[in-house]
Amino acid sequence: MLAVEVRNLHYRYPDGTIALRGVDLRVKKGERVYLIGPNGSGKSTLLLHLNGILKPQRGKVVILGIDANEENGELKKKVGLVFQNPDDQLFMPTVFEDVAFGPVNLKLGEAEVKKRVKMALEMVGLTGFENRSPHHLSYGEKKRIAIATVLAMDPEILVFDEPTLSLDPWIKRNFMELLKTLGRNRTIVISGHDLDLMKLCDRTYLMRDGRIIGEIKNRREIFQDSKTGASRR
Amino acid sequence: MRHSFLDRYSSLSSPIHRLDPRAKIVALFSFLLIVVFTPITLGQKFALYGALVFSLVVISKVPVKFVIKRSLVIIPFVGLVAIGLPFLGNDGGSLNLGVFAITPSALLLFLNVIVKSWLCVVAMIVLTSTTPFSRLLRGLQGLKMPTVFVMILSFMYRFTFILEDELERMVRAREARSFKPTWLQSVKAAGNIIGNLLVRSYERGERVYAAMRSRGYDGEIKLISELKMNSHDALFITIFLSLLILILVV
Structure with a gap:
């Protein structure tokens, strides 16, 4: 069964910017897919379709057999989306409340919520941060808490938007270790332009100008124009 | 970047800091009400209210200087509102500045606004600087604020x-x-x-x-509240309220 199936997806923002021009993407269950591409190639817009925040204007998005156009909130339980900027994702006064926000919305009991929060903070290595305020955290800590807020919901598909952007090499290694421990039973979709992440993923697709233009086997291919059919200006 | 301007000192540890935020909020509001309803002519009562608030400041280990400095911030605002008051009396008066007549009753009205608002602000500063903002919010929520x-x-x-x-x-x-x-x-x-x-x-x-x-937000906000009142909170509320009533009545 496919975890993610995107067919001929188009999206145009209200201000007229065309972000997606016919994206096709298929991700099998348990697969790790890396979407690589320059800034403004439509990666973030595509990811926002995966949990139903944006609805397809043309084309089709089917997640775990659920059509994004027909669902009503179920996708958000199945797909956990980690945003690029942790300041957008952390909006509660304390770390505990932020990590608990998702589980509470899933209507889990209080004991289960606490267990989930504890587990999620443990996974990102920030046990004991429960009562800290987000504005007292460093950027790397915020980034890891943002990941914890999604892990606490225990989604089947995890989506990371530029997870290693502006991380220092130590925290980046931390993230890559975390990625390894997340296990094989979860489908993961990552976007970015960090070539190091390629080796942790099963497949890497190159995205450009609102389309996925092909699969990439090794990092040199990114710069080969004949392979990608586009040239760097 | 690290900031804390609203709830600076709220991470100290003192009997006041450890109180349940709800107890403190209830105490604050009873204080505000009682102060506002006390006639300004009873000067010694206001001195006692002040003593009560500042004894809390001392117990809480928040620097008195900080509380006073911060409380002065309101003076321009209140001053702007109250500045005309001394001149509004019409019962004739002894203190005359040219065309402006300052009457004792109007002056009292002016004092009324200044003293009461200052005391209230000091009390609010005690609350916010002994309670981390997140706990304050949980307290408000626990008191059924929407x-x-x-x-x-x-x-x-x-x-x-x-x-x-x-x-x-x-x-x-x-x-x-x-x-x-x-x-x-x-x-x-x-x-x-x-x-x-x-x-x-x-x-x-x-x-x-x-x-x-x-993360599943559907327009309804759900929060987990983990507040528990204990005997200390009950003791604080009882003592604080009885002192207030004592000052008001005696």
């Missing part, structure tokens, strides 16, 4: 810091590129910065909302 208001306060607190950082960055970027601007230029730049801040806040609002929806 969740929407609690969330608005919570967002305000959270994003004030981010806006402040953003402002600081923009100001720094401007300074890095401008050399001795004229007055007109700097006003123009300030206008642009303010406009920019508005647009950025609006866009951030959209992104935060998307992040909330991603």
Whole structure:
């Protein structure tokens, strides 16, 4: 069964910017897919379709057999989306409340919520941060808490938007270790332009100008124009 | 960047800090009500109210100087409102400044506004500087304040810091590129910065909302409240309220 199936997806923002021009993407269950591409190639817009925040204007998005156009909130339980900027994702006064926000919305009991929060903070290595305020955290800590807020919901598909952007090499290694421990039973979709992440993923697709233009086997291919059919200006 | 301007000192440890926020909020509001309803002519009562509040300050280990300094911030605001009051009496008076007549009753009215508002502000400072903001919010929620208001306060607190950082960055970027601007230029730049801040806040609002929806937000805010009143809180409320009533009645 496919975890993610995107067919001929188009999206145009209200201000007229065309972000997606016919994206096709298929991700099998348990697969790790890396979407690589320059800034403004439509990666973030595509990811926002995966949990139903944006609805397809043309084309089709089917997640775990659920059509994004027909669902009503179920996708958000199945797909956990980690945003690029942790300041957008952390909006509660304390770390505990932020990590608990998702589980509470899933209507889990209080004991289960606490267990989930504890587990999620443990996974990102920030046990004991429960009562800290987000504005007292460093950027790397915020980034890891943002990941914890999604892990606490225990989604089947995890989506990371530029997870290693502006991380220092130590925290980046931390993230890559975390990625390894997340296990094989979860489908993961990552976007970015960090070539190091390629080796942790099963497949890497190159995205450009609102389309996925092909699969990439090794990092040199990114710069080969004949392979990608586009040239760097 | 680290900030704490609203609830500075709230992470100290003292009997006052450890109280349940609900107990403190209830105490604050009873204090406000009683102070406001005490006639200003009973001067010694106000002295006692002041002593009561400042004894809390001392117990809480928050520097008295800090509390006083912060409380003076309200003087310009209250002063602006109250400045005309001494001249509004019409019962004739002994203190005359040319065409303006200051009457004792009007002067009393002026004192009334200044003293009461200052005492209330000091009490509020005691509350906010002994309670971390998140606990304050939980207290308000525990006292059945509508969740929407609690969330608005919570967002305000959270994003004030981010806006402040953003402002600081923009100001720094401007300074890095401008050399001795004229007055007109700097006003123009300030206008642009303010406009920019508005647009950025609006866009951030959209992104935060998307992040909330991603985690199952459906318009209803659910929070876990973990407050427990214990005997200390009961003791505090009892003592505080009986002292207040004692001052009012005797």
